[in-house]
Amino acid sequence: MTHGVHAASAPKAVGNYPHARRVGDLLFLSGIGPRDPATDAIVGNEYFADGRVRRYDIEAQTRAVFANVRAVLEASGARWEDLVDVTVYLTDMASDFKAYNAVWKEFFPDAGSAPCRTTLGINALPTPIAIELKCTASIAGK
Known part of the structure; x- marks a missing residue:
């Protein structure tokens, strides 16, 4: 049996799906993307008057994504330390990987206890964000 999780402290999903499924x-x-749960604004984006993205801050977006992942984990009864696998999607691998990787190291300083990770460079995401994470956690005994 499975059940979906909707985390009140995370941004609403941009489609008809749960934040997580156990x-x-x-x-x-x-x-999970870098939207602010309170305002739905994309963290780190600056826009031109016509709505196009002028610039974004990958470090701010990475921190926001991590905060949103943590909120979904906690709403599911899991912890940050329960992450076992993370797939990272970056829309500009050449420009953003180094900064993203530095923030990752802050949150996972010990490679031996960090989750497995795959980072992919992609052309676009459904909203004007530069990063999205897809995660799996182990919640045995919870």
């Missing part, structure tokens, strides 16, 4: 001892998070 299946046995695993928790699968839907793609």
